[in-house]
Amino acid sequence: MDLLQKIYEAGVVGAGGAGFPTHIKLNCEVEYFIINAVECEPLMHTDKHIIMNKGKEIILAVEEIGKLVGANQCIIAIKEKNTKEIKHLKEIIEALSSKITLFTMGDYYPAGDEQMMVYEITGKPIPEAGIPLDVGAVVSNVGSIVNIYDAMMDKPVVDRFLTVTGDVKNPTMINVPVGISVKACIEAAGGSALAEYAIIIGGPMMGTIIDDHEAENHFIKKMDGSLIVLPKDHFVVERKRKPIDKIINETKTACIQCRYCTDMCHRYLLGHQLRPHKIMRNIGMSDHDEAIMKEALLCCECGICEIYACPMGLSPRLVNVHVKKELYKKGVRPEKGSLDLEVRDMMAYRKIPSYRLISRLDLLEYYGQPIDECKNLTPETVTIHLKQHIGKPATEMVSVGDVVTKGQMIGKVGRDELGANVHASIEGTVIEVTEKITIKSNGVVS
Numbered sequence: 245m246d247l248l249q250k251i252y253e254a255g256v257v258g259a260g261g262a263g264f265p266t267h268i269k270l271n272c273e274v275e276y277f278i279i280n281a282v283e284c285e286p287l288m289h290t291d292k293h294i295i296m297n298k299g300k301e302i303i304l305a306v307e308e309i310g311k312l313v314g315a316n317q318c319i320i321a322i323k324e325k326n327t328k329e330i331k332h333l334k335e336i337i338e339a340l341s342s343k344i345t346l347f348t349m350g351d352y353y354p355a356g357d358e359q360m361m362v363y364e365i366t367g368k369p370i371p372e373a374g375i376p377l378d379v380g381a382v383v384s385n386v387g388s389i390v391n392i393y394d395a396m397m398d399k400p401v402v403d404r405f406l407t408v409t410g411d412v413k414n415p416t417m418i419n420v421p422v423g424i425s426v427k428a429c430i431e432a433a434g435g436s437a438l439a440e441y442a443i444i445i446g447g448p449m450m451g452t453i454i455d456d457h458e459a460e461n462h463f464i465k466k467m468d469g470s471l472i473v474l475p476k477d478h479f480v481v482e483r484k485r486k487p488i489d490k491i492i493n494e495t496k497t498a499c500i501q502c503r504y505c506t507d508m509c510h511r512y513l514l515g516h517q518l519r520p521h522k523i524m525r526n527i528g529m530s531d532h533d534e535a536i537m538k539e540a541l542l543c544c545e546c547g548i549c550e551i552y553a554c555p556m557g558l559s560p561r562l563v564n565v566h567v568k569k570e571l572y573k574k575g576v577r578p579e580k581g582s583l584d585l586e587v588r589d590m591m592a593y594r595k596i597p598s599y600r601l602i603s604r605l606d607l608l609e610y611y612g613q614p615i616d617e618c619k620n621l622t623p624e625t626v627t628i629h630l631k632q633h634i635g636k637p638a639t640e641m642v643s644v645g646d647v648v649t650k651g652q653m654i655g656k657v658g659r660d661e662l663g664a665n666v667h668a669s670i671e672g673t674v675i676e677v678t679e680k681i682t683i684k685s686n687g688v689v690s
């Protein structure tokens with residue numbers, strides 16, 4: 245069986261948060277195959293853990309994927325401060341006589357952004373609304389690479405490494421079956437001393453947020469990499485939860501048009517025509533300039549403008565999210581720009597040092613917390629979403645009462661469809677089938 249078919253069978257999707265089906269992404273020919281091991285969001289340790297524990301698998305898989313996509317260069321991008329992980333990878337590369345190289349990046353945000361990374365490595369900016377393929381590159385997260393290695397061994401994606409940190413008693417790494425509840429993951433970190441809390445799924449800049457009472461019925465997906473517990477009145481939580489009406493009213497009264505949001509926006513710095521200060525000016529007017537509003541479609545929602553740049557505490561990111569939704573409703577889509585674009589001169593000087601970002605986020609008390617050794621969790625039930633990826637949901641292949649084995653396919657998409665297969669992550673009996681499949685363990689741990 246060819247490698248793409250194995251990746252398709254195994255249901256591999258982008259593990260860095262996006263969830264793009266990997267068998268579709270890697271069906272290409274490129275000059276550069278880039279592995280994203282940068283993990284630039286604060287407080288996350290998952291990629292570092294994967295490197296230290298799956299280093300050989302990563303190198304072996306990258307060799308095979310490099311051949312698949314015809315890459316002249318296979319490059320692992322990693323932060324230069326991660327010296328232990330760099331040494332580990334170099335030793336494996338040497339032992340396997342591999343030609344894979346490492347590209348070290350500074351400790352700044354958003355070093356892990358695909359567009360930043362591709363530009364730093366290739367010197368080629370990706371066009372507006374474009375993808376790395378437009379400049380001859382394809383990028384995969386290091387977690388996806390481990391899943392591809394497993395696919396090479398005919399093992400589907402059934403588990404995830406996660407960092408559980410923030411306001412928990414014992415911050416820890418965990419290895420969990422896909423479909424475990426968020427509550428079980430937080431309990432594995434000793435729970436929280438807080439009476440009430442919010443949970444960020446993903447990083448504090450771009451992650452989504454749920455409440456403690458939702459944790460029992462919220463289930464880990466293939467692309468989740470961390471859980472951060474924070475008090476409900478924490479700055480990060482309040483910023484993420486601000487209602488759009490309030491944001492727009494504040495914008496109308498308080499935006500001083502200083503344009504710091506634009507000057508610090510890394511997409512603008514990469515040469516894109518994205519000027520959040522102009523969108524902020526427009527949102528306050530009854531008659532919107534459509535051409536300006538369409539610039540919001542180029543926003544990747546990195547959060548620099550609202551967390552770091554704006555001196556007035558406004559939220560250009562959330563305004564962009566709102567504008568994008570409205571434009572999408574009207575059928576307006578981003579248009580691909582020219583390859584011929586100029587990176588702005590200030591680009592090199594406007595990278596945000598991670599430590600300063602963590603300070604702005606009011607997360608210093610959680611920075612540098614010791615992280616416990618990885619625990620393997622074996623829950624009694626899992627609830628597995630049929631759609632945990634970009635594209636169409638998988639079609640269920642099991643019914644209530646069916647007994648399934650770990651790794652058995654329980655949801656399927658066609659080979660050429662945008663979507664990914666899903667598999668049972670524990671052995672047991674199917675007890676519910678909706679847009680999710682719930683499996684109750686039969687007590688066998690495999």
Ligand code: SF4
Binds near residue numbers: 499555557
């Ligand atoms: S940084 Fe804030 S105040 Fe300045 S233009 Fe942007 S939104 Fe307005």
Ligand code: SF4
Binds near residue numbers: 510544545
């Ligand atoms: S969130 Fe703000 S800084 Fe980030 S890409 Fe969008 S406009 Fe630019």
